[in-house]
Amino acid sequence: MTQRHTLRINGERLWARLEEIGQIGATAGGGCNRQALTDEDRIGRELFASWCEQAGCSLRRDAVGNLFARREGTEPGLAPVMTGSHLDTQPSGGKYDGIYGVLAGLEVLQTLEEGALHTRHPLEVVVWTNEEGCRFDTAMMGSAVWSGAMSLEDAYALADRTGASVRDELERTGQLGDLPAVAGPVHAAFELHIEQGPVLEAERKTIGVVTGVQHMSRHRVVYYGQEAHAGPTPMTLRKDPMMALGQCLPELYAMTEQHGPDARVTFGFVHAEPGSSNTVPGRLEFTVDLRHPDAGQYQSMLQAYEAIINAAARRFDLAMEYACFWEAPGVEFDSDCVAAVQSAVDNLGYSYRRMVSGAGHDACNVSRVAPTSMIFIPCEGGLSHNEKEAVSAADVEAGANVLLQAMLVRAELDS
Template identity: 45%
Template structure:
């Protein structure tokens, strides 16, 4: 590695990642730290202990976002933020989210080791409920902070047991006193595993993330008529599942027309009554498209619904499409991206510029602060899976780039 002689401790970073992975550990080697559960509380408390041991001041806002502050030399300077999330999918991996938080902790530890005081203050962030796996609303903490989601609406969201977000926050003691809203800050950096195969396939150590894809999501409901499978002839059928299959094929076709940049997915399907000898009368399913070009998503948002409606009407069924959200491609800040690129180059890491295919807290933070992300490879591009895996040296490289970028930003000329 090139660059300065200021080095993070790769072994300490890895040991801390493994220690955090003990909280909510699953038999298959992954983690289950669903947001705002007792397991999530245990992860938060270990994070707090580690931060306070470094002399950092930890505060919690009204949606449970955690900010661990290290003072800078100039109290008038705005803080540089960096972090990610500690919550996981129900069968998640050790590194999704946690890498960014624990690497941020290692940045703080290294600065203490080297007795370095940055010009600007630093704040390490653990965002609440990035995954959305409990309350069905991903990027919840950063979205509430950025003003994308009104806090009263977020508080009222319920899990499958009818527990609201506000009740869950209160139950684990993380409904903080500070307002969940943007505060004056200089920039935000986030380290994350790629969650895709590109870096590994191309032999790159670092992904310099230039922005995130545009997206549009729908809830779809097709209504037909359930009837006896043995007695209903073809002309009398209104098979909602057949109609859904036509729409699902359309999603796949529209995705593939857009080449390697195209993304189109139906990830959830519920068939009613879901009986072996009944023609399905209702199907509920999800539809989403993603693309780096906002214009492509706007085109799909306009053209897909009427195309899908026509296909369904041809089966004698009826389609209802409810658009959940649509947001444009989110470019990251050119100066922050340049700091990541410069750090990778200075350290001698093979890198490439890359668009984030997944949503991350950085996407919403970027609406309020200059933002950049750093990707590290993950084995076979696998994530949201207990087999999710990265190498210790990949974690170390990502953390070192984070260190260099954060310190450079914090020490830049005011």
């Protein structure tokens, strides 16, 4: 075996760091609430930065707060091989979504540092800003700006429900960097992540070799009715937006089922105003998340969704507004990067499944400007965005070893 094939990361250290950073923003249910650009997010980033300095990495931060840790190569002029993910969480999120990919990337760099081993290409670990999109309503924001999919001005203008903007919070938390948030040359990029679904666990596979990401979008629908007393107003004389929602939901679920087992629809937010139990709502807002790996099926779902929500408005004589507020086109990952992951899995002897990701990741934006692929490990019960999110230490170590080997394929270990 070559020296590369025998290298392994320190699984105990990686697990200990996952547990330590999981205490920042820890929730009573065992998860994390470390939303983007909060004080908890800042503290988590500071802890990560301290570990990077211990590993001999240099640090830099760009204008949207993306944080890069770099280990120089023997030929510094070469484009880096990149890995990473995010440290922010959902309000009731888990301890591994995103965080695992960041800390595993650091573990790769530290393993090489401790072994006094060097690569021709520099290696970088990145922490992307506001991947979750829960506090500021655009997912994968930092990587979107960096890759050119979103303007810096649009990102700065995003505000949370208190009115605090991204620009304000970058400054307040000390995360506003002085470097342009613009992608430079990247030789290859890998993102290691928990699956966030049940497939690997159900099939008893250790690694997901991810070949792409499905098409997805999020939509906001608002129906306008007429507020009225719940008692005296007959059902037939109401302009009740809840009736429209009641028609939409089963039709949208049925439409999704018609597009096969890979189709997805989710209604994650519903809000009625004025929010009184004995008043017919005057305004109803809800969101619709649509996903499918096949481009044709996805477009068909979009058309059917619009027809369904418009038909409900007409039936109940309601004014309405609707708009897509986020969309991520499907991605086919770079064949050489996928091959590097496959080679690592084969050499390490792990069981695997080639698969398409059902969730969006920063790798989608990175793939716009650099050869990219992803690696998955199972999560218990397929749960994510949940305080009960759980993984095994053995799988955590296995995924990080695959990441190490795949990065070395592309970064070229200097003998």
